[in-house]
Amino acid sequence: MRTCLILATFCLFLAGCSTAKEDNSTGDSVAVQLNWYPEAEHGGIYQAAADDTYSAAGMNVDIRPGGRATPVAPELELGRVQFAMANADDVVAFRRQGMDIVAVMAVAQNSPRCILVRIDSGVNSFDDLAGMTLQRQTGRLFLDFMRSKGILDDVQEVPYHGSITSLAADPKIAVQAYSFAEPLLARQQGIEVRTLMVSDLGWNPYSSVLITTGKLIRQQPELVQRFVDATRTGWRNYFANPDLGNEAILAANEHGMTPEALSFGATELLPLAMPEGMKMKDIGMMTSQRWEELISQIDAVAPDQATPVKASECFTLEFL
CATH class of the missing domain: 3.40.190.10 (Periplasmic binding protein-like II)
Incomplete structure:
Protein backbone atom coordinates (compact mmCIF):
# COMPACT_ATOMS: atom_id res chain seq x y z
CA MET A 1 0.00 0.00 0.00
CA SER A 111 -8.43 22.50 15.94
CA PRO A 112 -11.07 23.08 13.25
CA ARG A 113 -12.08 19.40 13.40
CA CYS A 114 -15.84 19.00 13.71
CA ILE A 115 -18.73 16.68 12.97
CA LEU A 116 -21.21 18.25 10.55
CA VAL A 117 -24.93 17.47 10.87
CA ARG A 118 -28.09 18.90 9.41
CA ILE A 119 -30.14 21.22 11.59
CA ASP A 120 -33.22 19.04 10.99
CA SER A 121 -31.34 15.89 12.09
CA GLY A 122 -32.33 16.44 15.71
CA VAL A 123 -28.65 16.32 16.72
CA ASN A 124 -27.77 19.17 19.06
CA SER A 125 -24.75 17.62 20.77
CA PHE A 126 -22.43 14.63 20.56
CA ASP A 127 -24.79 12.73 22.87
CA ASP A 128 -27.44 12.86 20.12
CA LEU A 129 -25.37 11.05 17.48
CA ALA A 130 -26.78 7.63 18.37
CA GLY A 131 -28.57 6.16 15.37
CA MET A 132 -26.72 8.39 12.88
CA THR A 133 -24.39 7.28 10.08
CA LEU A 134 -20.99 8.98 10.22
CA GLN A 135 -18.92 9.38 7.08
CA ARG A 136 -15.28 9.46 8.18
CA GLN A 137 -11.75 8.58 7.14
CA THR A 138 -10.49 5.40 8.69
CA GLY A 139 -7.45 5.46 10.94
CA ARG A 140 -7.94 8.99 12.25
CA LEU A 141 -6.97 9.37 15.89
CA PHE A 142 -9.80 11.77 16.71
CA LEU A 143 -12.17 8.87 16.02
CA ASP A 144 -10.32 6.70 18.54
CA PHE A 145 -10.69 9.52 21.03
CA MET A 146 -14.43 9.78 20.35
CA ARG A 147 -14.79 6.01 20.69
CA SER A 148 -12.99 6.14 24.05
CA LYS A 149 -15.75 8.51 25.20
CA GLY A 150 -18.46 6.11 24.02
CA ILE A 151 -19.76 8.68 21.54
CA LEU A 152 -19.66 6.33 18.55
CA ASP A 153 -21.08 3.25 20.30
CA ASP A 154 -24.41 3.46 18.46
CA VAL A 155 -23.17 5.21 15.33
CA GLN A 156 -22.70 3.43 12.00
CA GLU A 157 -19.34 4.39 10.49
CA VAL A 158 -18.86 4.44 6.72
CA PRO A 159 -16.10 5.79 4.45
CA TYR A 160 -15.81 9.51 3.79
CA HIS A 161 -15.18 10.42 0.15
CA GLY A 162 -14.39 14.11 0.53
CA SER A 163 -17.90 15.39 -0.23
CA ILE A 164 -20.84 16.67 1.82
CA THR A 165 -23.44 16.01 -0.90
CA SER A 166 -24.90 13.05 1.02
CA LEU A 167 -26.20 15.50 3.63
CA ALA A 168 -28.63 16.84 1.04
CA ALA A 169 -30.29 13.44 0.66
CA ASP A 170 -30.41 12.14 4.22
CA PRO A 171 -30.72 14.00 7.56
CA LYS A 172 -29.38 10.90 9.31
CA ILE A 173 -25.95 11.39 7.74
CA ALA A 174 -23.15 13.08 9.69
CA VAL A 175 -19.83 14.00 8.07
CA GLN A 176 -16.36 14.69 9.42
CA ALA A 177 -15.43 18.26 8.51
CA TYR A 178 -13.37 21.33 9.18
CA SER A 179 -15.28 24.29 10.61
CA PHE A 180 -13.77 26.75 8.12
CA ALA A 181 -14.67 24.79 4.97
CA GLU A 182 -17.55 22.32 4.71
CA PRO A 183 -20.23 24.28 6.64
CA LEU A 184 -20.35 27.01 3.99
CA LEU A 185 -20.20 24.48 1.15
CA ALA A 186 -23.25 22.81 2.69
CA ARG A 187 -25.15 26.07 3.04
CA GLN A 188 -24.36 26.93 -0.58
CA GLN A 189 -26.21 23.73 -1.47
CA GLY A 190 -29.19 24.86 0.59
CA ILE A 191 -28.40 22.63 3.58
CA GLU A 192 -28.60 24.24 7.01
CA VAL A 193 -26.01 22.59 9.23
CA ARG A 194 -24.68 22.48 12.78
CA THR A 195 -21.02 21.95 13.69
CA LEU A 196 -20.07 19.83 16.69
CA MET A 197 -16.51 20.85 17.58
CA VAL A 198 -14.35 17.90 18.59
CA SER A 199 -12.21 20.30 20.65
CA ASP A 200 -15.18 20.65 23.01
CA LEU A 201 -14.55 17.02 23.95
CA GLY A 202 -10.94 17.81 24.89
CA TRP A 203 -9.26 16.72 21.64
CA ASN A 204 -7.48 19.83 20.36
Missing part, protein backbone atom coordinates in the same frame (compact mmCIF):
# COMPACT_ATOMS: atom_id res chain seq x y z
CA ARG A 2 2.80 2.43 0.92
CA THR A 3 4.48 1.80 -2.47
CA CYS A 4 1.22 2.42 -4.33
CA LEU A 5 0.63 5.70 -2.52
CA ILE A 6 4.13 6.91 -3.34
CA LEU A 7 3.67 6.00 -7.01
CA ALA A 8 0.32 7.78 -7.06
CA THR A 9 1.86 10.96 -5.72
CA PHE A 10 4.64 10.70 -8.31
CA CYS A 11 2.05 10.46 -11.07
CA LEU A 12 0.33 13.57 -9.73
CA PHE A 13 3.67 15.36 -9.81
CA LEU A 14 4.24 14.35 -13.45
CA ALA A 15 0.76 15.56 -14.31
CA GLY A 16 1.76 19.04 -13.21
CA CYS A 17 0.16 19.59 -9.84
CA SER A 18 2.58 22.35 -8.85
CA THR A 19 1.34 25.89 -8.42
CA ALA A 20 4.77 27.43 -8.06
CA LYS A 21 5.59 30.13 -10.57
CA GLU A 22 7.59 28.85 -13.51
CA ASP A 23 10.55 31.09 -14.23
CA ASN A 24 14.26 30.98 -14.74
CA SER A 25 15.23 32.74 -11.53
CA THR A 26 17.99 31.36 -9.39
CA GLY A 27 17.44 30.12 -5.88
CA ASP A 28 17.00 27.01 -3.78
CA SER A 29 14.42 24.57 -5.13
CA VAL A 30 12.02 23.66 -2.33
CA ALA A 31 9.05 21.30 -2.57
CA VAL A 32 6.21 21.28 -0.04
CA GLN A 33 3.60 18.52 0.09
CA LEU A 34 0.08 19.42 1.19
CA ASN A 35 -1.97 16.98 3.25
CA TRP A 36 -5.24 17.73 1.44
CA TYR A 37 -6.63 19.46 -1.60
CA PRO A 38 -5.65 23.16 -1.58
CA GLU A 39 -7.90 25.07 0.80
CA ALA A 40 -7.74 27.97 3.26
CA GLU A 41 -5.77 25.77 5.68
CA HIS A 42 -2.85 26.12 3.24
CA GLY A 43 -3.45 29.82 2.61
CA GLY A 44 -0.16 31.13 3.97
CA ILE A 45 1.90 28.89 1.69
CA TYR A 46 -0.02 29.90 -1.43
CA GLN A 47 0.14 33.54 -0.36
CA ALA A 48 3.91 33.42 0.09
CA ALA A 49 4.25 31.91 -3.41
CA ALA A 50 1.79 34.33 -5.03
CA ASP A 51 3.18 37.55 -3.51
CA ASP A 52 6.82 36.54 -4.14
CA THR A 53 7.73 36.21 -0.46
CA TYR A 54 9.42 32.88 -1.19
CA SER A 55 11.29 34.14 -4.23
CA ALA A 56 12.46 37.21 -2.30
CA ALA A 57 13.91 34.79 0.25
CA GLY A 58 15.85 33.00 -2.48
CA MET A 59 13.58 30.00 -2.95
CA ASN A 60 11.70 28.52 -5.90
CA VAL A 61 8.83 26.71 -4.18
CA ASP A 62 6.89 23.82 -5.71
CA ILE A 63 3.55 23.33 -3.93
CA ARG A 64 2.19 19.81 -4.39
CA PRO A 65 -1.53 19.36 -3.67
CA GLY A 66 -2.60 16.37 -1.62
CA GLY A 67 -5.75 14.30 -1.33
CA ARG A 68 -7.38 11.47 0.57
CA ALA A 69 -4.36 9.15 0.40
CA THR A 70 -1.36 11.46 0.22
CA PRO A 71 1.77 9.77 1.66
CA VAL A 72 3.01 12.89 3.44
CA ALA A 73 5.62 11.34 5.73
CA PRO A 74 7.06 8.93 3.12
CA GLU A 75 7.49 11.82 0.69
CA LEU A 76 9.53 13.63 3.33
CA GLU A 77 11.54 10.59 4.34
CA LEU A 78 12.39 9.80 0.72
CA GLY A 79 13.63 13.36 0.25
CA ARG A 80 11.16 14.01 -2.57
CA VAL A 81 9.91 17.09 -0.68
CA GLN A 82 11.58 19.20 1.98
CA PHE A 83 8.44 20.32 3.83
CA ALA A 84 4.83 19.24 4.22
CA MET A 85 1.61 20.09 6.00
CA ALA A 86 -0.02 17.92 8.66
CA ASN A 87 -1.85 18.03 11.98
CA ALA A 88 -0.11 17.59 15.31
CA ASP A 89 -1.65 14.15 15.88
CA ASP A 90 -0.27 13.07 12.51
CA VAL A 91 3.22 14.07 13.67
CA VAL A 92 2.90 11.90 16.77
CA ALA A 93 1.60 9.01 14.65
CA PHE A 94 4.49 9.36 12.19
CA ARG A 95 7.05 9.29 14.97
CA ARG A 96 5.37 6.28 16.58
CA GLN A 97 5.93 4.54 13.25
CA GLY A 98 9.64 5.32 13.44
CA MET A 99 9.72 8.28 11.03
CA ASP A 100 11.91 11.27 11.87
CA ILE A 101 9.25 13.96 11.34
CA VAL A 102 9.42 17.27 13.22
CA ALA A 103 6.95 20.17 13.45
CA VAL A 104 8.55 23.59 12.96
CA MET A 105 5.45 25.81 13.21
CA ALA A 106 1.72 25.41 13.87
CA VAL A 107 -0.75 27.88 12.40
CA ALA A 108 -4.09 26.82 13.91
CA GLN A 109 -3.77 26.87 17.69
CA ASN A 110 -7.27 25.42 18.04
CA PRO A 205 -4.25 19.14 18.40
CA TYR A 206 -2.54 21.92 16.47
CA SER A 207 -3.65 22.11 12.84
CA SER A 208 -2.04 23.47 9.64
CA VAL A 209 1.31 22.36 11.02
CA LEU A 210 4.45 22.81 8.92
CA ILE A 211 6.67 19.73 9.19
CA THR A 212 10.05 18.61 7.91
CA THR A 213 12.60 15.94 8.79
CA GLY A 214 15.16 15.89 11.56
CA LYS A 215 17.73 15.21 8.86
CA LEU A 216 16.99 18.46 7.03
CA ILE A 217 17.07 20.39 10.31
CA ARG A 218 20.49 18.97 11.08
CA GLN A 219 21.95 19.32 7.59
CA GLN A 220 20.34 22.53 6.29
CA PRO A 221 19.14 24.62 9.24
CA GLU A 222 19.60 27.85 7.26
CA LEU A 223 17.17 26.64 4.58
CA VAL A 224 14.64 25.59 7.22
CA GLN A 225 14.94 29.01 8.86
CA ARG A 226 14.36 30.86 5.59
CA PHE A 227 11.36 28.71 4.69
CA VAL A 228 9.77 29.08 8.14
CA ASP A 229 10.34 32.85 8.14
CA ALA A 230 8.85 33.23 4.66
CA THR A 231 5.90 30.98 5.48
CA ARG A 232 5.11 32.93 8.65
CA THR A 233 5.19 36.12 6.58
CA GLY A 234 2.91 34.45 4.05
CA TRP A 235 0.39 33.65 6.78
CA ARG A 236 0.50 37.20 8.16
CA ASN A 237 -0.10 38.56 4.68
CA TYR A 238 -2.88 36.05 4.05
CA PHE A 239 -4.75 37.04 7.18
CA ALA A 240 -4.31 40.73 6.31
CA ASN A 241 -5.64 40.25 2.76
CA PRO A 242 -6.15 36.72 1.40
CA ASP A 243 -7.01 37.69 -2.19
CA LEU A 244 -3.72 36.64 -3.81
CA GLY A 245 -3.49 33.42 -1.84
CA ASN A 246 -7.10 32.49 -2.53
CA GLU A 247 -6.66 33.17 -6.24
CA ALA A 248 -3.73 30.77 -6.29
CA ILE A 249 -5.69 28.15 -4.33
CA LEU A 250 -8.59 28.36 -6.78
CA ALA A 251 -6.20 27.80 -9.68
CA ALA A 252 -4.85 24.66 -7.96
CA ASN A 253 -8.07 23.14 -6.58
CA GLU A 254 -10.22 21.17 -9.03
CA HIS A 255 -12.60 19.81 -6.41
CA GLY A 256 -15.44 22.31 -6.34
CA MET A 257 -13.79 25.04 -4.29
CA THR A 258 -15.37 28.49 -4.65
CA PRO A 259 -14.20 32.06 -3.95
CA GLU A 260 -16.92 32.38 -1.34
CA ALA A 261 -15.76 29.25 0.47
CA LEU A 262 -12.17 30.46 0.55
CA SER A 263 -13.18 33.89 1.83
CA PHE A 264 -15.25 32.20 4.53
CA GLY A 265 -12.35 29.89 5.32
CA ALA A 266 -9.84 32.69 5.78
CA THR A 267 -12.24 34.55 8.08
CA GLU A 268 -13.04 31.47 10.17
CA LEU A 269 -9.42 30.33 10.34
CA LEU A 270 -8.14 33.60 11.81
CA PRO A 271 -9.59 33.13 15.33
CA LEU A 272 -8.31 29.55 15.34
CA ALA A 273 -4.82 30.81 14.51
CA MET A 274 -5.04 33.89 16.70
CA PRO A 275 -7.04 32.99 19.83
CA GLU A 276 -7.45 35.61 22.53
CA GLY A 277 -4.09 36.76 23.87
CA MET A 278 -2.06 35.94 20.75
CA LYS A 279 -0.58 38.56 18.45
CA MET A 280 0.25 38.31 14.77
CA LYS A 281 3.95 38.17 15.54
CA ASP A 282 3.33 34.95 17.51
CA ILE A 283 1.83 33.03 14.61
CA GLY A 284 3.12 29.47 14.43
CA MET A 285 4.11 29.14 18.08
CA MET A 286 3.81 25.86 20.00
CA THR A 287 4.24 24.72 23.62
CA SER A 288 5.57 21.57 25.25
CA GLN A 289 2.45 21.37 27.41
CA ARG A 290 0.16 21.04 24.39
CA TRP A 291 2.33 18.36 22.79
CA GLU A 292 2.65 16.42 26.03
CA GLU A 293 -1.12 16.48 26.54
CA LEU A 294 -1.71 15.24 22.99
CA ILE A 295 0.80 12.42 23.34
CA SER A 296 -0.83 11.32 26.60
CA GLN A 297 -4.22 11.23 24.88
CA ILE A 298 -2.87 9.22 21.95
CA ASP A 299 -1.09 6.79 24.25
CA ALA A 300 -4.37 6.27 26.08
CA VAL A 301 -6.57 5.63 23.03
CA ALA A 302 -4.00 3.80 20.85
CA PRO A 303 -1.54 2.14 23.23
CA ASP A 304 -0.62 -0.79 20.97
CA GLN A 305 0.01 0.91 17.66
CA ALA A 306 3.72 1.72 17.98
CA THR A 307 6.56 2.85 20.22
CA PRO A 308 5.64 5.89 22.37
CA VAL A 309 7.46 9.15 21.68
CA LYS A 310 8.50 12.23 23.64
CA ALA A 311 7.13 15.72 23.09
CA SER A 312 10.64 17.10 22.58
CA GLU A 313 11.04 14.80 19.57
CA CYS A 314 7.85 15.99 17.86
CA PHE A 315 8.53 19.71 17.55
CA THR A 316 11.14 22.43 17.77
CA LEU A 317 10.97 26.15 18.53
CA GLU A 318 14.44 26.67 17.03
CA PHE A 319 13.10 28.48 13.96
CA LEU A 320 10.42 30.54 15.70
Whole structure:
Protein backbone atom coordinates (compact mmCIF):
# COMPACT_ATOMS: atom_id res chain seq x y z
CA MET A 1 0.00 0.00 0.00
CA ARG A 2 2.80 2.43 0.92
CA THR A 3 4.48 1.80 -2.47
CA CYS A 4 1.22 2.42 -4.33
CA LEU A 5 0.63 5.70 -2.52
CA ILE A 6 4.13 6.91 -3.34
CA LEU A 7 3.67 6.00 -7.01
CA ALA A 8 0.32 7.78 -7.06
CA THR A 9 1.86 10.96 -5.72
CA PHE A 10 4.64 10.70 -8.31
CA CYS A 11 2.05 10.46 -11.07
CA LEU A 12 0.33 13.57 -9.73
CA PHE A 13 3.67 15.36 -9.81
CA LEU A 14 4.24 14.35 -13.45
CA ALA A 15 0.76 15.56 -14.31
CA GLY A 16 1.76 19.04 -13.21
CA CYS A 17 0.16 19.59 -9.84
CA SER A 18 2.58 22.35 -8.85
CA THR A 19 1.34 25.89 -8.42
CA ALA A 20 4.77 27.43 -8.06
CA LYS A 21 5.59 30.13 -10.57
CA GLU A 22 7.59 28.85 -13.51
CA ASP A 23 10.55 31.09 -14.23
CA ASN A 24 14.26 30.98 -14.74
CA SER A 25 15.23 32.74 -11.53
CA THR A 26 17.99 31.36 -9.39
CA GLY A 27 17.44 30.12 -5.88
CA ASP A 28 17.00 27.01 -3.78
CA SER A 29 14.42 24.57 -5.13
CA VAL A 30 12.02 23.66 -2.33
CA ALA A 31 9.05 21.30 -2.57
CA VAL A 32 6.21 21.28 -0.04
CA GLN A 33 3.60 18.52 0.09
CA LEU A 34 0.08 19.42 1.19
CA ASN A 35 -1.97 16.98 3.25
CA TRP A 36 -5.24 17.73 1.44
CA TYR A 37 -6.63 19.46 -1.60
CA PRO A 38 -5.65 23.16 -1.58
CA GLU A 39 -7.90 25.07 0.80
CA ALA A 40 -7.74 27.97 3.26
CA GLU A 41 -5.77 25.77 5.68
CA HIS A 42 -2.85 26.12 3.24
CA GLY A 43 -3.45 29.82 2.61
CA GLY A 44 -0.16 31.13 3.97
CA ILE A 45 1.90 28.89 1.69
CA TYR A 46 -0.02 29.90 -1.43
CA GLN A 47 0.14 33.54 -0.36
CA ALA A 48 3.91 33.42 0.09
CA ALA A 49 4.25 31.91 -3.41
CA ALA A 50 1.79 34.33 -5.03
CA ASP A 51 3.18 37.55 -3.51
CA ASP A 52 6.82 36.54 -4.14
CA THR A 53 7.73 36.21 -0.46
CA TYR A 54 9.42 32.88 -1.19
CA SER A 55 11.29 34.14 -4.23
CA ALA A 56 12.46 37.21 -2.30
CA ALA A 57 13.91 34.79 0.25
CA GLY A 58 15.85 33.00 -2.48
CA MET A 59 13.58 30.00 -2.95
CA ASN A 60 11.70 28.52 -5.90
CA VAL A 61 8.83 26.71 -4.18
CA ASP A 62 6.89 23.82 -5.71
CA ILE A 63 3.55 23.33 -3.93
CA ARG A 64 2.19 19.81 -4.39
CA PRO A 65 -1.53 19.36 -3.67
CA GLY A 66 -2.60 16.37 -1.62
CA GLY A 67 -5.75 14.30 -1.33
CA ARG A 68 -7.38 11.47 0.57
CA ALA A 69 -4.36 9.15 0.40
CA THR A 70 -1.36 11.46 0.22
CA PRO A 71 1.77 9.77 1.66
CA VAL A 72 3.01 12.89 3.44
CA ALA A 73 5.62 11.34 5.73
CA PRO A 74 7.06 8.93 3.12
CA GLU A 75 7.49 11.82 0.69
CA LEU A 76 9.53 13.63 3.33
CA GLU A 77 11.54 10.59 4.34
CA LEU A 78 12.39 9.80 0.72
CA GLY A 79 13.63 13.36 0.25
CA ARG A 80 11.16 14.01 -2.57
CA VAL A 81 9.91 17.09 -0.68
CA GLN A 82 11.58 19.20 1.98
CA PHE A 83 8.44 20.32 3.83
CA ALA A 84 4.83 19.24 4.22
CA MET A 85 1.61 20.09 6.00
CA ALA A 86 -0.02 17.92 8.66
CA ASN A 87 -1.85 18.03 11.98
CA ALA A 88 -0.11 17.59 15.31
CA ASP A 89 -1.65 14.15 15.88
CA ASP A 90 -0.27 13.07 12.51
CA VAL A 91 3.22 14.07 13.67
CA VAL A 92 2.90 11.90 16.77
CA ALA A 93 1.60 9.01 14.65
CA PHE A 94 4.49 9.36 12.19
CA ARG A 95 7.05 9.29 14.97
CA ARG A 96 5.37 6.28 16.58
CA GLN A 97 5.93 4.54 13.25
CA GLY A 98 9.64 5.32 13.44
CA MET A 99 9.72 8.28 11.03
CA ASP A 100 11.91 11.27 11.87
CA ILE A 101 9.25 13.96 11.34
CA VAL A 102 9.42 17.27 13.22
CA ALA A 103 6.95 20.17 13.45
CA VAL A 104 8.55 23.59 12.96
CA MET A 105 5.45 25.81 13.21
CA ALA A 106 1.72 25.41 13.87
CA VAL A 107 -0.75 27.88 12.40
CA ALA A 108 -4.09 26.82 13.91
CA GLN A 109 -3.77 26.87 17.69
CA ASN A 110 -7.27 25.42 18.04
CA SER A 111 -8.43 22.50 15.94
CA PRO A 112 -11.07 23.08 13.25
CA ARG A 113 -12.08 19.40 13.40
CA CYS A 114 -15.84 19.00 13.71
CA ILE A 115 -18.73 16.68 12.97
CA LEU A 116 -21.21 18.25 10.55
CA VAL A 117 -24.93 17.47 10.87
CA ARG A 118 -28.09 18.90 9.41
CA ILE A 119 -30.14 21.22 11.59
CA ASP A 120 -33.22 19.04 10.99
CA SER A 121 -31.34 15.89 12.09
CA GLY A 122 -32.33 16.44 15.71
CA VAL A 123 -28.65 16.32 16.72
CA ASN A 124 -27.77 19.17 19.06
CA SER A 125 -24.75 17.62 20.77
CA PHE A 126 -22.43 14.63 20.56
CA ASP A 127 -24.79 12.73 22.87
CA ASP A 128 -27.44 12.86 20.12
CA LEU A 129 -25.37 11.05 17.48
CA ALA A 130 -26.78 7.63 18.37
CA GLY A 131 -28.57 6.16 15.37
CA MET A 132 -26.72 8.39 12.88
CA THR A 133 -24.39 7.28 10.08
CA LEU A 134 -20.99 8.98 10.22
CA GLN A 135 -18.92 9.38 7.08
CA ARG A 136 -15.28 9.46 8.18
CA GLN A 137 -11.75 8.58 7.14
CA THR A 138 -10.49 5.40 8.69
CA GLY A 139 -7.45 5.46 10.94
CA ARG A 140 -7.94 8.99 12.25
CA LEU A 141 -6.97 9.37 15.89
CA PHE A 142 -9.80 11.77 16.71
CA LEU A 143 -12.17 8.87 16.02
CA ASP A 144 -10.32 6.70 18.54
CA PHE A 145 -10.69 9.52 21.03
CA MET A 146 -14.43 9.78 20.35
CA ARG A 147 -14.79 6.01 20.69
CA SER A 148 -12.99 6.14 24.05
CA LYS A 149 -15.75 8.51 25.20
CA GLY A 150 -18.46 6.11 24.02
CA ILE A 151 -19.76 8.68 21.54
CA LEU A 152 -19.66 6.33 18.55
CA ASP A 153 -21.08 3.25 20.30
CA ASP A 154 -24.41 3.46 18.46
CA VAL A 155 -23.17 5.21 15.33
CA GLN A 156 -22.70 3.43 12.00
CA GLU A 157 -19.34 4.39 10.49
CA VAL A 158 -18.86 4.44 6.72
CA PRO A 159 -16.10 5.79 4.45
CA TYR A 160 -15.81 9.51 3.79
CA HIS A 161 -15.18 10.42 0.15
CA GLY A 162 -14.39 14.11 0.53
CA SER A 163 -17.90 15.39 -0.23
CA ILE A 164 -20.84 16.67 1.82
CA THR A 165 -23.44 16.01 -0.90
CA SER A 166 -24.90 13.05 1.02
CA LEU A 167 -26.20 15.50 3.63
CA ALA A 168 -28.63 16.84 1.04
CA ALA A 169 -30.29 13.44 0.66
CA ASP A 170 -30.41 12.14 4.22
CA PRO A 171 -30.72 14.00 7.56
CA LYS A 172 -29.38 10.90 9.31
CA ILE A 173 -25.95 11.39 7.74
CA ALA A 174 -23.15 13.08 9.69
CA VAL A 175 -19.83 14.00 8.07
CA GLN A 176 -16.36 14.69 9.42
CA ALA A 177 -15.43 18.26 8.51
CA TYR A 178 -13.37 21.33 9.18
CA SER A 179 -15.28 24.29 10.61
CA PHE A 180 -13.77 26.75 8.12
CA ALA A 181 -14.67 24.79 4.97
CA GLU A 182 -17.55 22.32 4.71
CA PRO A 183 -20.23 24.28 6.64
CA LEU A 184 -20.35 27.01 3.99
CA LEU A 185 -20.20 24.48 1.15
CA ALA A 186 -23.25 22.81 2.69
CA ARG A 187 -25.15 26.07 3.04
CA GLN A 188 -24.36 26.93 -0.58
CA GLN A 189 -26.21 23.73 -1.47
CA GLY A 190 -29.19 24.86 0.59
CA ILE A 191 -28.40 22.63 3.58
CA GLU A 192 -28.60 24.24 7.01
CA VAL A 193 -26.01 22.59 9.23
CA ARG A 194 -24.68 22.48 12.78
CA THR A 195 -21.02 21.95 13.69
CA LEU A 196 -20.07 19.83 16.69
CA MET A 197 -16.51 20.85 17.58
CA VAL A 198 -14.35 17.90 18.59
CA SER A 199 -12.21 20.30 20.65
CA ASP A 200 -15.18 20.65 23.01
CA LEU A 201 -14.55 17.02 23.95
CA GLY A 202 -10.94 17.81 24.89
CA TRP A 203 -9.26 16.72 21.64
CA ASN A 204 -7.48 19.83 20.36
CA PRO A 205 -4.25 19.14 18.40
CA TYR A 206 -2.54 21.92 16.47
CA SER A 207 -3.65 22.11 12.84
CA SER A 208 -2.04 23.47 9.64
CA VAL A 209 1.31 22.36 11.02
CA LEU A 210 4.45 22.81 8.92
CA ILE A 211 6.67 19.73 9.19
CA THR A 212 10.05 18.61 7.91
CA THR A 213 12.60 15.94 8.79
CA GLY A 214 15.16 15.89 11.56
CA LYS A 215 17.73 15.21 8.86
CA LEU A 216 16.99 18.46 7.03
CA ILE A 217 17.07 20.39 10.31
CA ARG A 218 20.49 18.97 11.08
CA GLN A 219 21.95 19.32 7.59
CA GLN A 220 20.34 22.53 6.29
CA PRO A 221 19.14 24.62 9.24
CA GLU A 222 19.60 27.85 7.26
CA LEU A 223 17.17 26.64 4.58
CA VAL A 224 14.64 25.59 7.22
CA GLN A 225 14.94 29.01 8.86
CA ARG A 226 14.36 30.86 5.59
CA PHE A 227 11.36 28.71 4.69
CA VAL A 228 9.77 29.08 8.14
CA ASP A 229 10.34 32.85 8.14
CA ALA A 230 8.85 33.23 4.66
CA THR A 231 5.90 30.98 5.48
CA ARG A 232 5.11 32.93 8.65
CA THR A 233 5.19 36.12 6.58
CA GLY A 234 2.91 34.45 4.05
CA TRP A 235 0.39 33.65 6.78
CA ARG A 236 0.50 37.20 8.16
CA ASN A 237 -0.10 38.56 4.68
CA TYR A 238 -2.88 36.05 4.05
CA PHE A 239 -4.75 37.04 7.18
CA ALA A 240 -4.31 40.73 6.31
CA ASN A 241 -5.64 40.25 2.76
CA PRO A 242 -6.15 36.72 1.40
CA ASP A 243 -7.01 37.69 -2.19
CA LEU A 244 -3.72 36.64 -3.81
CA GLY A 245 -3.49 33.42 -1.84
CA ASN A 246 -7.10 32.49 -2.53
CA GLU A 247 -6.66 33.17 -6.24
CA ALA A 248 -3.73 30.77 -6.29
CA ILE A 249 -5.69 28.15 -4.33
CA LEU A 250 -8.59 28.36 -6.78
CA ALA A 251 -6.20 27.80 -9.68
CA ALA A 252 -4.85 24.66 -7.96
CA ASN A 253 -8.07 23.14 -6.58
CA GLU A 254 -10.22 21.17 -9.03
CA HIS A 255 -12.60 19.81 -6.41
CA GLY A 256 -15.44 22.31 -6.34
CA MET A 257 -13.79 25.04 -4.29
CA THR A 258 -15.37 28.49 -4.65
CA PRO A 259 -14.20 32.06 -3.95
CA GLU A 260 -16.92 32.38 -1.34
CA ALA A 261 -15.76 29.25 0.47
CA LEU A 262 -12.17 30.46 0.55
CA SER A 263 -13.18 33.89 1.83
CA PHE A 264 -15.25 32.20 4.53
CA GLY A 265 -12.35 29.89 5.32
CA ALA A 266 -9.84 32.69 5.78
CA THR A 267 -12.24 34.55 8.08
CA GLU A 268 -13.04 31.47 10.17
CA LEU A 269 -9.42 30.33 10.34
CA LEU A 270 -8.14 33.60 11.81
CA PRO A 271 -9.59 33.13 15.33
CA LEU A 272 -8.31 29.55 15.34
CA ALA A 273 -4.82 30.81 14.51
CA MET A 274 -5.04 33.89 16.70
CA PRO A 275 -7.04 32.99 19.83
CA GLU A 276 -7.45 35.61 22.53
CA GLY A 277 -4.09 36.76 23.87
CA MET A 278 -2.06 35.94 20.75
CA LYS A 279 -0.58 38.56 18.45
CA MET A 280 0.25 38.31 14.77
CA LYS A 281 3.95 38.17 15.54
CA ASP A 282 3.33 34.95 17.51
CA ILE A 283 1.83 33.03 14.61
CA GLY A 284 3.12 29.47 14.43
CA MET A 285 4.11 29.14 18.08
CA MET A 286 3.81 25.86 20.00
CA THR A 287 4.24 24.72 23.62
CA SER A 288 5.57 21.57 25.25
CA GLN A 289 2.45 21.37 27.41
CA ARG A 290 0.16 21.04 24.39
CA TRP A 291 2.33 18.36 22.79
CA GLU A 292 2.65 16.42 26.03
CA GLU A 293 -1.12 16.48 26.54
CA LEU A 294 -1.71 15.24 22.99
CA ILE A 295 0.80 12.42 23.34
CA SER A 296 -0.83 11.32 26.60
CA GLN A 297 -4.22 11.23 24.88
CA ILE A 298 -2.87 9.22 21.95
CA ASP A 299 -1.09 6.79 24.25
CA ALA A 300 -4.37 6.27 26.08
CA VAL A 301 -6.57 5.63 23.03
CA ALA A 302 -4.00 3.80 20.85
CA PRO A 303 -1.54 2.14 23.23
CA ASP A 304 -0.62 -0.79 20.97
CA GLN A 305 0.01 0.91 17.66
CA ALA A 306 3.72 1.72 17.98
CA THR A 307 6.56 2.85 20.22
CA PRO A 308 5.64 5.89 22.37
CA VAL A 309 7.46 9.15 21.68
CA LYS A 310 8.50 12.23 23.64
CA ALA A 311 7.13 15.72 23.09
CA SER A 312 10.64 17.10 22.58
CA GLU A 313 11.04 14.80 19.57
CA CYS A 314 7.85 15.99 17.86
CA PHE A 315 8.53 19.71 17.55
CA THR A 316 11.14 22.43 17.77
CA LEU A 317 10.97 26.15 18.53
CA GLU A 318 14.44 26.67 17.03
CA PHE A 319 13.10 28.48 13.96
CA LEU A 320 10.42 30.54 15.70
